[in-house]
Amino acid sequence: MSTSTTPAPDTQRLAMAKAINLGLRRAMERDPKVLLMGEDIGALGGVFRVTDGLQKDFGGDRVVDTPLAESGIVGTAIGLAVAGYRPVCEIQFDGFIFPAYDQITTQLAKLHYRSRGAVQVPVVIRVPYGGGIGAVEHHSESPEALFAHTAGLRVVSPANPADAFTMIQQAIACPDPVLFLEPKARYWDKADVEVSAADQVAGGQAGLNTARVVRQGSDVTVAAYGPSVATALRAATAAEAEGHSLEVLDLRTISPIDFGTIADSVHRTGRLVVVHEAPVFFGAGAEIAARISQECFYHLEAPVARVGGFHAPYPVSKLEHEYLPDLDRVLHAVDDVLAH
Amino acid sequence: MITTDTTGAIPPVGETDDDLIQLLTPEGERVYHEAYTPRIEDLDRAALEGLYRDMVLVRRFDTEATSLQRHGELGLWPPCLGQEAAQIGSGRALARQDYAFPSYRELGVAWTRGVDLRKVLHQFRGEDHGGWDPAEHNFHLYTLVIGSHALHATGYAMGIQRDGDVGTGDPDRDRAVVAYFGDGATAQGDLNEALTFAAVNDSPVVFFCQNNHWAISEPTTRQSRVPLFHRGRGFGIPSVRVDGNDVLACYAVTTEALERARSGGGPTFVEAVTYRMGAHTTSDDPTRYRTKADEEVWRRRDPIDRLEVLLRAEGTGEEFFTALDAEADELGEDVRSYCRAIPVPPASRMFENVYATENALVSTEREWFTEYSEGFLTEEVAR
Numbered sequence: 194m195s196t197s198t199t200p201a202p203d204t205q206r207l208a209m210a211k212a213i214n215l216g217l218r219r220a221m222e223r224d225p226k227v228l229l230m231g232e233d234i235g236a237l238g239g240v241f242r243v244t245d246g247l248q249k250d251f252g253g254d255r256v257v258d259t260p261l262a263e264s265g266i267v268g269t270a271i272g273l274a275v276a277g278y279r280p281v282c283e284i285q286f287d288g289f290i291f292p293a294y295d296q297i298t299t300q301l302a303k304l305h306y307r308s309r310g311a312v313q314v315p316v317v318i319r320v321p322y323g324g325g326i327g328a329v330e331h332h333s334e335s336p337e338a339l340f341a342h343t344a345g346l347r348v349v350s351p352a353n354p355a356d357a358f359t360m361i362q363q364a365i366a367c368p369d370p371v372l373f374l375e376p377k378a379r380y381w382d383k384a385d386v387e388v389s390a391a392d393q394v395a396g397g398q399a400g401l402n403t404a405r406v407v408r409q410g411s412d413v414t415v416a417a418y419g420p421s422v423a424t425a426l427r428a429a430t431a432a433e434a435e436g437h438s439l440e441v442l443d444l445r446t447i448s449p450i451d452f453g454t455i456a457d458s459v460h461r462t463g464r465l466v467v468v469h470e471a472p473v474f475f476g477a478g479a480e481i482a483a484r485i486s487q488e489c490f491y492h493l494e495a496p497v498a499r500v501g502g503f504h505a506p507y508p509v510s511k512l513e514h515e516y517l518p519d520l521d522r523v524l525h526a527v528d529d530v531l532a533h
Numbered sequence: 534m535i536t537t538d539t540t541g542a543i544p545p546v547g548e549t550d551d552d553l554i555q556l557l558t559p560e561g562e563r564v565y566h567e568a569y570t571p572r573i574e575d576l577d578r579a580a581l582e583g584l585y586r587d588m589v590l591v592r593r594f595d596t597e598a599t600s601l602q603r604h605g606e607l608g609l610w611p612p613c614l615g616q617e618a619a620q621i622g623s624g625r626a627l628a629r630q631d632y633a634f635p636s637y638r639e640l641g642v643a644w645t646r647g648v649d650l651r652k653v654l655h656q657f658r659g660e661d662h663g664g665w666d667p668a669e670h671n672f673h674l675y676t677l678v679i680g681s682h683a684l685h686a687t688g689y690a691m692g693i694q695r696d697g698d699v700g701t702g703d704p705d706r707d708r709a710v711v712a713y714f715g716d717g718a719t720a721q722g723d724l725n726e727a728l729t730f731a732a733v734n735d736s737p738v739v740f741f742c743q744n745n746h747w748a749i750s751e752p753t754t755r756q757s758r759v760p761l762f763h764r765g766r767g768f769g770i771p772s773v774r775v776d777g778n779d780v781l782a783c784y785a786v787t788t789e790a791l792e793r794a795r796s797g798g799g800p801t802f803v804e805a806v807t808y809r810m811g812a813h814t815t816s817d818d819p820t821r822y823r824t825k826a827d828e829e830v831w832r833r834r835d836p837i838d839r840l841e842v843l844l845r846a847e848g849t850g851e852e853f854f855t856a857l858d859a860e861a862d863e864l865g866e867d868v869r870s871y872c873r874a875i876p877v878p879p880a881s882r883m884f885e886n887v888y889a890t891e892n893a894l895v896s897t898e899r900e901w902f903t904e905y906s907e908g909f910l911t912e913e914v915a916r
Contacts, residue, residue, distance in 0.1 A: 260726070260730060269727075311666045398890070
């Protein structure tokens with residue numbers, strides 16, 4: 194396809210929720226087998242309005258308001274995928290995914306494997322996740338490690354509108370099941386998004402496989418994903434004033450993890466801080482710390498530091514700012530690794 | 534209630550006999566049913582002999598598989614002994630373009646879908662998690678988590694609706710799905726969610742419940758305080774109860790349900806009342822929870838015996854039964870040799886098809902494992 198011409202970039206300033214909405218629209222226009230299913234995603238447009246207007250344009254058969262049953266949503270999506278469709282499920286909130294946990298881990302993740310490749314299940318499960326919006330219990334969870342621990346699933350999380358627009362289309366085009374974790378606190382962040390009619394999946398599945406350096410630096414690598422990337426970038430700005438140069442990585446994918454990009458960065462900086470909202474204990478940071486300690490042992494100037502949630506249930510909203518890793522906690526960890 | 538009276542006449546099945554559809558009694562006599570007898574009028578003697586052959590060969594295969602487990606050739610086997618009529622009768626009602634989602638005891642249904650039954654052995658010998666290509670037979674892989682696949686069946690049926698293959702009136706185009714599950718599954722959330730999704734979407738799916746009376750050691754009374762087919766009614770789904778040991782009634786009832794589904798009439802719930810004559814699996818010990826007397830009652834309701842009586846009464850000669858015995862013997866012998874020849878898969882199989890796309894983590898671990906394994910070979914050579 195090298196002969197195809199690239200149309201002039203068409204850039205729009207979009208909030209992340211709107212960028213995902215547009216990505217879904219593009220995927221549905223491109224492939225009639227793509228359909229959306231979830232609770233309140235039709236007339237209401239989803240509780241976060243991510244599917245706003247799509248039922249009106251694509252009809253109730255392609256934007257399906259389902260019964261209030263998460264296992265049912267994922268289970269029927271599997272059947273639809275076996276029948277040749279590409280369902281995109283919306284789980285209304287992170288804390289409501291657990292009724293579907295069985296379908297996701299025992300069925301969805303394994304069907305390609307147990308059929309020895311005969312059956313593909315290209316199901317995308319969109320989940321608004323993470324905290325910071327002052328919500329009640331079960332509305333601020335970060336369950337990514339539970340799914341990354343299950344072979345057969347991909348787990349990704351965009352951190353900005355441009356990636357959200359591209360990655361949702363890549364996830365839908367991907368033949369593997371994908372947990373698509375949307376940082377709900379970032380839904381209203383706006384940025385320029387290139388939305389030209391060019392095939393946004395043409396770049397392969399980069400966002401589903403690779404991390405990206407979003408700020409270059411030389412003293413400490415800060416690896417984050419989803420909602421924590423913005424925190425890491427703010428920390429980098431603050432650290433600069435103190436004379437420390439932070440390199441910020443947006444991991445984008447939690448399964449698989451792009452260890453190569455992390456290792457390259459650590460080779461340059463010699464120090465690594467991993468940031469996520471999920472509890473530190475058995476979190477993605479633990480796996481990253483273990484791997485990087487093993488692979489970059491002689492390049493590390495300090496032990497890998499982890500910044501994340503505590504081993505306590507997600508707290509009441511009046512305390513969530515104490516629980517979530519913020520700029521100060523990241524800088525505290527940066528100071529620690531620099532003290533070595 | 535299940536009676537343990539083994540001395541008198543064979544007692545009727547179940548407690549709401551008015552609702553039980555039966556076209557062939559345990560004694561092998563035809564029963565006229567206004568709605569369902571017309572649905573078996575197309576079954577001539579050759580067709581009945583065909584159903585009988587299906588059941589006999591499936592039972593022989595099943596018995597051989599149980600015996601292969603006893604000889605250490607299979608890790609496990611879930612016998613379908615006693616459930617042949619429910620499986621063959623319903624399975625033969627499916628059209629080629631219909632799709633079935635089995636649980637893990639549906640050997641008879643597999644047979645009706647044209648699956649080489651020997652492929653089913655691979656899973657239970659520990660060589661494969663599946664064994665056949667579902668699309669080749671419109672027969673999904675066995676699902677071991679109880680009730681999960683009822684949702685897959687419903688989703689597949691929702692796909693058929695979106696393909697426009699419902700209610701066209703074209704018999705070669707209209708399609709439907711059958712979900713097979715047992716009495717235990719009716720307690721699962723997924724089964725109830727499947728009924729909900731199918732009902733509100735009018736999806737072309739038949740919920741075929743084989744109530745074999747036992748979920749491992751627990752009787753059906755531990756799953757429900759109402760007859761199981763009432764569950765379907767609670768969801769607004771037309772529901773029928775059929776003698777699951779009567780192959781003719783199972784065929785008739787499933788034919789009707791599939792017709793309703795294909796024509797756009799939505800789902801049906803069928804409760805086929807049968808009996809698991811064998812153990813739950815070869816690891817189970819039914820003597821701990823049920824009596825020989827109960828088993829004896831159901832032995833006298835055997836699905837195969839009653840059709841044999843009917844066939845003989847309606848003119849099938851001895852040569853048919855003799856030839857079938859020989860065919861079954863041949864099948865048994867073939868199963869044994871086939872099973873023993875299934876090779877252990879290469880260890881690299883572990884890493885295949887984890888993802889449909891290249892995955893860096895899987896590749897890294899496969900490379901490590903290959904190198905590690907080859908290290909042993911090198912060491913051996915060095916010695």
